[in-house]
Amino acid sequence: MSGRLSVIGCGPAGEHWLSPETAQLIARATDAVGYGPYVRRIARPGMRLHISDNREELMRAVLALELAAQGREVVIVSGGDPGIFAMAAAVCECLSEADQPRWDNVELGIYPGISALQAAAAKIGAPLGHDFCAISLSDVLKPWSLVCRRLRCAAQGDFAMAFYNPRSRHRPWQLGAALDILREEQPPQTPVVFARAIGREDEALHYTTLAEADPEWVDMRTLVIVGNSQARYFDHGQRRWMYSPRSYPVIES
Amino acid sequence: MSGRLSVIGCGPAGEHWLSPETAQLIARATDAVGYGPYVRRIARPGMRLHISDNREELMRAVLALELAAQGREVVIVSGGDPGIFAMAAAVCECLSEADQPRWDNVELGIYPGISALQAAAAKIGAPLGHDFCAISLSDVLKPWSLVCRRLRCAAQGDFAMAFYNPRSRHRPWQLGAALDILREEQPPQTPVVFARAIGREDEALHYTTLAEADPEWVDMRTLVIVGNSQARYFDHGQRRWMYSPRSYPVIES
Numbered sequence: 001m002s003g004r005l006s007v008i009g010c011g012p013a014g015e016h017w018l019s020p021e022t023a024q025l026i027a028r029a030t031d032a033v034g035y036g037p038y039v040r041r042i043a044r045p046g047m048r049l050h051i052s053d054n055r056e057e058l059m060r061a062v063l064a065l066e067l068a069a070q071g072r073e074v075v076i077v078s079g080g081d082p083g084i085f086a087m088a089a090a091v092c093e094c095l096s097e098a099d100q101p102r103w104d105n106v107e108l109g110i111y112p113g114i115s116a117l118q119a120a121a122a123k124i125g126a127p128l129g130h131d132f133c134a135i136s137l138s139d140v141l142k143p144w145s146l147v148c149r150r151l152r153c154a155a156q157g158d159f160a161m162a163f164y165n166p167r168s169r170h171r172p173w174q175l176g177a178a179l180d181i182l183r184e185e186q187p188p189q190t191p192v193v194f195a196r197a198i199g200r201e202d203e204a205l206h207y208t209t210l211a212e213a214d215p216e217w218v219d220m221r222t223l224v225i226v227g228n229s230q231a232r233y234f235d236h237g238q239r240r241w242m243y244s245p246r247s248y249p250v251i252e253s
Numbered sequence: 254m255s256g257r258l259s260v261i262g263c264g265p266a267g268e269h270w271l272s273p274e275t276a277q278l279i280a281r282a283t284d285a286v287g288y289g290p291y292v293r294r295i296a297r298p299g300m301r302l303h304i305s306d307n308r309e310e311l312m313r314a315v316l317a318l319e320l321a322a323q324g325r326e327v328v329i330v331s332g333g334d335p336g337i338f339a340m341a342a343a344v345c346e347c348l349s350e351a352d353q354p355r356w357d358n359v360e361l362g363i364y365p366g367i368s369a370l371q372a373a374a375a376k377i378g379a380p381l382g383h384d385f386c387a388i389s390l391s392d393v394l395k396p397w398s399l400v401c402r403r404l405r406c407a408a409q410g411d412f413a414m415a416f417y418n419p420r421s422r423h424r425p426w427q428l429g430a431a432l433d434i435l436r437e438e439q440p441p442q443t444p445v446v447f448a449r450a451i452g453r454e455d456e457a458l459h460y461t462t463l464a465e466a467d468p469e470w471v472d473m474r475t476l477v478i479v480g481n482s483q484a485r486y487f488d489h490g491q492r493r494w495m496y497s498p499r500s501y502p503v504i505e506s
Contacts, residue, residue: 015273084385093498096487105490108490110379112374118365126344133384149409156406157410236357245342246394
């Protein structure tokens with residue numbers, strides 16, 4: 001007898017971004033697996049909670065698959081979208097790499113959610129309204145040389161960018177180094193926005209430019225958004241907004 | 254007396270991806286502005302519908318701002334997320350470029366939604382689980398040379414990619430040209446998935462590789478997903494999945 005594993009995302013904050021599809025999966029789940037803050041956000045009476053540390057993604061995926069193989073109705077929960085720097089990749093990796101026949105009959109579903117990237121962009125205006133890249137600045141699972149190569153390629157392609165995992169206690173210097181790479185390729189007045197804790201009570205936006213961006217403002221709950229060469233700020237309703245125009249000059253520099 | 258303009262997205266299909274926040278904005282709207290199929294999806298009794306052609310984005314934004322300036326409670330609706338290749342950029346462009354003091358008191362809000370990119374990725378597995386780019390292959394608003402440059406940069410950075418607007422009756426050759434650029438930079442076995450009409454009754458996935466990808470399969474309701482060099486297919490539950498592994502080899506080629 002095999003159960004089901006639903007890979008879900010609860011959005012960056014609150015319940016107002018939780019899709020009805022995901023809410024329904026939560027309502028019928030017997031077990032929830034994930035990092036503590038996300039599991040606690042979706043906890044319901046009678047649900048078994050399986051809380052793990054933030055870094056143990058593969059262990060968490062194995063646990064979720066084991067529970068589902070035992071016939072449980074399991075959700076494995078990420079903040080944001082499970083498909084963007086979150087648990088969907090870890091679950092796929094387990095199923096692809098491990099040879100565990102008892103997982104064969106687990107019914108797998110992956111369900112989209114609203115990501116931090118989107119919540120931050122909406123609050124800012126439309127910084128990712130056209131071609132953009134999402135890059136994690138963490139060098140825990142990939143070499144820093146690859147992060148650098150991607151940053152340079154993204155800048156040379158004049159993409160708007162969103163940086164996940166820009167800075168933490170254990171990775172204090174990477175954001176500064178990333179900005180230095182962009183400074184070699186992009187104009188100093190390129191808009192940069194630090195979006196912290198979007199959707200939460202202590203939500204904050206910090207508007208700056210590539211020349212002046214100061215990594216000290218950024219913490220692990222911050223998403224960094226960098227405009228492309230056409231991006232610009234404007235004022236409306238007593239606040240600032242930033243967007244990437246829909247059209248691009250035909251004559252390239 | 255000024256009203257409110259809410260820039261919303263109704264997700265790629267159905268009501269199961271509509272966030273509670275957006276549902277609430279729809280419930281209290283007096284007017285809905287947008288492309289016909291999206292407006293009809295959110296129509297409610299008593300709501301005035303303002304339907305425009307797909308290409309008239311700026312005209313549509315102006316109309317929505319005018320209605321809001323008259324005190325109406327307006328939603329301007331995109332499919333997917335309004336911030337990703339959709340109406341948020343056009344609304345910001347209007348407010349930034351036009352000097353219309355009567356819009357000054359319009360209360361503006363932009364609200365995230367689930368994009369086609371995310372719905373397709375979830376159905377496929379975790380193809381965008383790490384660093385990725387989203388690129389529109391349309392050369393209506395930007396020069397084709399820029400599309401080519403971005404494709405080459407994205408490939409050289411070994412990003413996973415999602416292509417919006419890959420092919421239409423008026424743009425029949427661009428996807429083939431785009432794939433040819435990638436073939437110069439990436440291995441022939443790179444996974445490519447064509448995701449058509451995700452979330453709808455005629456939803457279909459077509460799994461192929463960079464070497465074998467045939468643009469003929471693709472229409473304007475298709476999103477194209479290209480893996481990075483580490484992406485791979487696996488089988489589970491009598492179907493195919495594709496993902497980008499969480500980690501990257503330390504020794505680069």
